[in-house]
Amino acid sequence: MSIGGVLSEAWSVYQRFLGRFFMTALIVFVALDLLSALADRAAGDNAGANVFWFLLGALISVVGYFWVQAALVETVNDVRDGRADRTIGETYSAVRPRLAAATIAGLLAAIGIGIGLVFLIVPGLYLLTIWSMLIPVIVIERRSAGEAFTRSREIVRGNGWSMFGLVIVTFLSVAVISAVIRALFLPLPGFLDVWLGSVVAHSLTVPFAAAALTTAYFHLATKKPAEPASAAPLAAP
Numbered sequence: 001m002s003i004g005g006v007l008s009e010a011w012s013v014y015q016r017f018l019g020r021f022f023m024t025a026l027i028v029f030v031a032l033d034l035l036s037a038l039a040d041r042a043a044g045d046n047a048g049a050n051v052f053w054f055l056l057g058a059l060i061s062v063v064g065y066f067w068v069q070a071a072l073v074e075t076v077n078d079v080r081d082g083r084a085d086r087t088i089g090e091t092y093s094a095v096r097p098r099l100a101a102a103t104i105a106g107l108l109a110a111i112g113i114g115i116g117l118v119f120l121i122v123p124g125l126y127l128l129t130i131w132s133m134l135i136p137v138i139v140i141e142r143r144s145a146g147e148a149f150t151r152s153r154e155i156v157r158g159n160g161w162s163m164f165g166l167v168i169v170t171f172l173s174v175a176v177i178s179a180v181i182r183a184l185f186l187p188l189p190g191f192l193d194v195w196l197g198s199v200v201a202h203s204l205t206v207p208f209a210a211a212a213l214t215t216a217y218f219h220l221a222t223k224k225p226a227e228p229a230s231a232a233p234l235a236a237p
Contacts, residue, residue, distance in 0.1 A: 001162045001219050003169060010211040017079045021207035024075055024088050026199065028068040029206075033198035037191055066102040066135070070095040072210035073139045080218070098138050105134045105145040129164040130156050135210075136217035155220045163216065170212045174205040181205075 014021060071088075074095050078086050086094065095102075109131045116124025133152035137143050143151055156163050178201040185197035 001159045001166075001216065003162055003166045006166055006216050006219055007169070007212060010208065010215040013076060013079060013215070014208050014211045016082075017075070017084065020075060020079070020084055020088070021072065021211070022203050024071050024091065025068055025203040025207050027088070028064050028071075029199050029202040032064045033195055033202065036198065037195040062107065063099070063103055066106045067092070067095070067099050068206070069106070069135050069210060070098055070102045070139050072207050073136050073214050075207075076211050076214040077140055095139055098142065101138045101143070101145045101148065102135055105138060105148050108145070109134055109149075125164065129160055129167060132156065132163055132167050132213060133217050133220075136214050136221075140214075140217065140221075155217065159220055163220075166212065166216055170209050174209050178202070178205050 071091050074086075074091050075084075078084055078091065109127070113124050113127045113131070116122075116127050118124070130153045131149060133155045134148045137148045137151045137155070138145070141151065181201040181204065182197040185193050185200070187193075188196065
């Protein structure tokens with residue numbers, strides 16, 4: 001797998017359907033980032049209130065984030081033939097049955113990767129690489145959360161360094177561009193600065209990350225056809 005080839009193809013799809021990607025992300029991040037901004041503003045000396053806002057925000061954000069991720073993956077899958085066959089509403093409806101699996105897998109992966117990065121950086125980066133295909137596998141192959149870990153590792157096997165490079169380049173690019181976008185909103189009053197800066201940054205950058213990873217999935221998965229979901233192993237690595 002060529003990192004440059006995947007990024008070039010992802011960028012081409014992203015540019016052509018920028019409006020669709022932006023609106024797909026926007027309708028969720030408007031609410032998620034508003035909640036985050038309100039929680040930040042509500043934080044004060046009351047420990048109980050802070051805990052309440054934190055837990056509420058975390059719960060809604062996690063579910064919303066993986067729903068938009070799933071919708072973006074499905075959007076890439078939809079437009080790869082050069083046209084959009086579904087409306088944005090139909091896309092979200094199509095991935096709703098996969099939301100629980102995407103959320104569970106995403107949470108487990110985040111915990112595992114986070115522990116690996118905190119204590120020993122190399123294991124965290126290794127897990128980040130082999131689990132990078134989780135959401136595409138869940139959405140496109142309709143795997144369960146448990147099956148997705150095994151299938152993601154299977155897809156990445158043999159292309160670990162290329163996948164690692166793609167993940168790092170994509171995430172660093174997204175981080176830098178997000179920081180630049182957020183800086184443009186700094187002159188606004190505090191609340192609007194946090195909310196609008198986050199909304200625009202997320203709505204522009206998260207779709208490209210999804211496009212890059214989904215494009216990589218198609219490059220790799222075609223070489224490693226999936227077994228029927230019922231026959232796939234259920235245990236995570």
